[in-house]
Amino acid sequence: MENEGYYLALFDTKEEKGRIWYRVFAFSILVGICLIWSYRLNFIPQHDGEGRRWVWVGLFAAELWFGFYWLFTQASRWNPIHRRPFKHRLSKRHEAEFPGVDIFVCTADPEKEPLPMVMNTVLSVMAYDYPPEKLNVYLSDDAGSELTYYALVEASKFARHWIPFCKKFNIQPRSPASYFASQSNHQSKEVVFIQKLYKELESRINVSVKLGQIPKEIRSSIKGLSQWKSYVSRRDHDTLIQIVVDGRDPKATDVEGDMLPTLVYLAREKRPQYFHNFKAGAMNALLRVSSQISNGQIILNVDCDMYSNTSDTIKDALCFLMDEEKGHEVAFVQFPQKFHNVTKNEIYGSSLRVMNEVEFRGMDGFGGPRYLGTGCFHRREVLCGKKYSNGYKNDWNGKKYRNYEGSIDEVEEKVKHLASCSYEKNTQWGKEMGLRYGCVVEDGVTGLSIQRQGWKSIYYSPKREAFLGVAPTSLIQTLVQHKRWSEGDLEILLSRYSPARFGQGKISLGLRMVYCIYSLWAVNSLATLYYSTIPLLYLLRGIPLFPKVSSPWFIPFAYVTFAKYGTSLVEFLLTGGTILGWWNEQRIWLYKRTSSYLFALVDIVLKILGLSNSAFVITAKVIDEEVSQRYENEIMEFGVSSPLFTIITTISLVNFLCFIGMMKKVVESGSGLVMFLETMVLQILLCGILIMINWPLYQGLFFRKDKGKMPTSLTIKSFILALLICISFSFLL
Numbered sequence: 001m002e003n004e005g006y007y008l009a010l011f012d013t014k015e016e017k018g019r020i021w022y023r024v025f026a027f028s029i030l031v032g033i034c035l036i037w038s039y040r041l042n043f044i045p046q047h048d049g050e051g052r053r054w055v056w057v058g059l060f061a062a063e064l065w066f067g068f069y070w071l072f073t074q075a076s077r078w079n080p081i082h083r084r085p086f087k088h089r090l091s092k093r094h095e096a097e098f099p100g101v102d103i104f105v106c107t108a109d110p111e112k113e114p115l116p117m118v119m120n121t122v123l124s125v126m127a128y129d130y131p132p133e134k135l136n137v138y139l140s141d142d143a144g145s146e147l148t149y150y151a152l153v154e155a156s157k158f159a160r161h162w163i164p165f166c167k168k169f170n171i172q173p174r175s176p177a178s179y180f181a182s183q184s185n186h187q188s189k190e191v192v193f194i195q196k197l198y199k200e201l202e203s204r205i206n207v208s209v210k211l212g213q214i215p216k217e218i219r220s221s222i223k224g225l226s227q228w229k230s231y232v233s234r235r236d237h238d239t240l241i242q243i244v245v246d247g248r249d250p251k252a253t254d255v256e257g258d259m260l261p262t263l264v265y266l267a268r269e270k271r272p273q274y275f276h277n278f279k280a281g282a283m284n285a286l287l288r289v290s291s292q293i294s295n296g297q298i299i300l301n302v303d304c305d306m307y308s309n310t311s312d313t314i315k316d317a318l319c320f321l322m323d324e325e326k327g328h329e330v331a332f333v334q335f336p337q338k339f340h341n342v343t344k345n346e347i348y349g350s351s352l353r354v355m356n357e358v359e360f361r362g363m364d365g366f367g368g369p370r371y372l373g374t375g376c377f378h379r380r381e382v383l384c385g386k387k388y389s390n391g392y393k394n395d396w397n398g399k400k401y402r403n404y405e406g407s408i409d410e411v412e413e414k415v416k417h418l419a420s421c422s423y424e425k426n427t428q429w430g431k432e433m434g435l436r437y438g439c440v441v442e443d444g445v446t447g448l449s450i451q452r453q454g455w456k457s458i459y460y461s462p463k464r465e466a467f468l469g470v471a472p473t474s475l476i477q478t479l480v481q482h483k484r485w486s487e488g489d490l491e492i493l494l495s496r497y498s499p500a501r502f503g504q505g506k507i508s509l510g511l512r513m514v515y516c517i518y519s520l521w522a523v524n525s526l527a528t529l530y531y532s533t534i535p536l537l538y539l540l541r542g543i544p545l546f547p548k549v550s551s552p553w554f555i556p557f558a559y560v561t562f563a564k565y566g567t568s569l570v571e572f573l574l575t576g577g578t579i580l581g582w583w584n585e586q587r588i589w590l591y592k593r594t595s596s597y598l599f600a601l602v603d604i605v606l607k608i609l610g611l612s613n614s615a616f617v618i619t620a621k622v623i624d625e626e627v628s629q630r631y632e633n634e635i636m637e638f639g640v641s642s643p644l645f646t647i648i649t650t651i652s653l654v655n656f657l658c659f660i661g662m663m664k665k666v667v668e669s670g671s672g673l674v675m676f677l678e679t680m681v682l683q684i685l686l687c688g689i690l691i692m693i694n695w696p697l698y699q700g701l702f703f704r705k706d707k708g709k710m711p712t713s714l715t716i717k718s719f720i721l722a723l724l725i726c727i728s729f730s731f732l733l
């Protein structure tokens with residue numbers, strides 16, 4: 001019972017059980033790491049035969065690095081928490097004062113981001129269980145494509161049937177494509193009807209995409225197309241804005257006569273001479289334009305591939321933001337980034353399982369997760385630069401929403417300049433207001449700068465996923481995506497918001513350390529590259545770099561390795577993964593570290609030296625049939641030539657040659673065999689494990705015939721490189 005004066009919170013927070021045991025265990029690993037360091041220090045080779053001393057120092061440096069990096073990863077496991085919202089209490093107490101919610105969907109390229117997918121996302125968020133007069137959906141189209149606009153108009157017509165259908169039968173999920181995919185064959189009349197409408201929508205969109213234009217006979221019936229008259233290219237056009245559904249209009253109803261959410265199409269102005277700041281620029285234009293149309297106090301932004309899988313997510317988020325006691329500290333509520341198309345064993349490790357279920361909970365325990373750029377609810381004020389102050393309270397009642405007056409045309413004309421290229425000149429936009437510019441992971445910087453102003457954030461990962469997107473479906477997509485992420489996160493470390501800077505801002509040490517996990521991804525590449533090649537090359541020459549089995553120093557090496565990988569496996573299984581999935585993830589980590597992160601690091605160094613300027617690459621969400629087939633069968637996709645591949649291939653071939661060399665040694669060693677095994681066992685194991693890890697790569701190099709195999713020219717090039725490395729190493733030193 002809820003009595004006056006007796007306050008029941010809208011959410012609760014639970015600490016994870018068994019934290020103490022975990023801390024003891026982590027401490028034991030730390031002891032092991034220290035022993036490894038002291039082994040390296042105690043046994044530095046005295047005479048510098050065969051460069052062994054320098055190699056030794058290098059190994060020490062790598063182990064030192066791994067040890068410190070491991071410490072950062074422990075910060076995220078120190079204090080994990082779980083959140084639980086109470087929606088029924090929210091509805092009971094606050095139904096009348098629910099705030100306006102503006103939903104931003106960002107798309108940038110109709111070729112890489114298929115229009116039906118984008119429209120499914122839009123439809124799924126329009127169908128939220130939330131008062132429609134308080135719900136507003138904005139589609140930002142950074143390509144300024146007429147076809148995207150046309151698709152949105154068609155989708156809005158379909159929404160008139162779809163939304164009442166969703167509410168009447170309370171169906172989940174509310175993205176039509178995934179709803180129909182989950183239906184069996186026996187369907188009611190209503191489902192058949194609505195599915196037919198959906199198929200028509202889809203085919204209309206696809207026909208226009210195929211034609212490359214809106215069919216002539218339809219053109220005249222679509223409002224607002226005249227705006228495209230002055231359109232030159234996607235990098236050169238006026239602001240294009242159209243209120244597709246005007247939520248104020250009493251005639252804008254669905255087929256049951258209920259109100260519809262406002263729906264707005266926006267393509268901000270683009271000119272070649274102005275830098276557009278990618279998604280951050282688009283979001284800031286949306287923030288300004290929406291403030292003049294709906295001015296919702298809460299902003300949800302999603303990427304265009306990320307549909308809503310649960311219709312009451314808004315209410316979940318509001319529990320955290322509207323809680324009378326703690327809600328006023330919370331700047332944003334972040335939901336995990338999950339994907340609907342990961343296969344069982346996650347061949348590209350793209351479900352980000354441990355990050356989502358372990359590390360972000362740990363961040364939450366220290367004051368809040370980072371902002372991921374999608375699936376996140378913000379307070380508008382905070383996103384627009386409001387600093388936290390003690391005693392801050394949001395007045396949920398006092399705000400007007402939909403505060404525009406005049407006809408649609410007048411409003412559109414009035415807000416156009418807010419999305420113009422020159423608007424931000426000499427303003428705080430991109431600096432203190434809106435999403436912050438100057439970093440390829442604009443979301444990371446923005447979240448951090450909000451936290452630095454004293455705000456908290458909340459991480460909530462519900463059982464039934466709130467948002468589902470599309471994960472990369474080929475190796476190159478994965479590697480490119482991670483190059484961007486690691487590069488951006490390293491930029492954060494070097495920026496003025498850097499988690500390494502003390503003395504300003506108000507975030508805890510723990511949170512800074514967790515941020516560093518990601519910021520240091522790129523730097524990890526060096527130690528990994530070293531560790532996965534040098535010990536093998538020394539194995540080739542029969543020179544030991546690790547303690548022998550019979551030595552007591554062997555124990556810390558064995559313990560740390562087992563404990564670390566054991567924990568990693570257990571974490572992976574506990575968060576719902578499979579053993580093979582874990583194994584696949586180890587491979588992806590190796591590849592990411594030796595290629596994506598290395599390139600990111602080099603790029604950053606070049607940038608610091610003023611020699612390069614990196615660009616935002618959109619990961620394509622379209623894949624052809626064959627690639628899709630291989631993805632579903634969990635066969636690794638190579639297929640293209642890329643320097644990222646050259647490097648992993650070369651390393652894997654060096655590894656292979658070393659393995660052959662080692663086998664030769666074993667065969668030739670005769671009576672020295674036991675001795676050889678005893679002194680070299682860790683290097684042999686390392687070599688063997690890397691061979692197993694690389695197995696799918698060898699298949700792609702030598703055995704496969706399909707189009708997804710490694711291109712022959714790249715294979716030859718890498719083979720020559722690997723041979724040169726091994727030969728020069730054998731002779732020169």
Ligand SMILES: *[C@@H]1O[C@H](CO)[C@@H](O)[C@H](O)[C@H]1NC(C)=O
Pocket residue numbers: 172173309310463464465
């Ligand atoms: C998405 O929603 C559907 C329907 O509610 C549910 O069955 C499914 O498990 C959800 N997907 C995930 C990955 O949680």
Ligand SMILES: CC(=O)N[C@H]1CO[C@H](CO)[C@@H](O)[C@@H]1O
Pocket residue numbers: 340341342343470473621622623628632
């Ligand atoms: C875009 C894409 O790759 N979609 C695929 C995601 O995964 C599902 C099932 O695994 C496929 O059916 C989709 O084609």
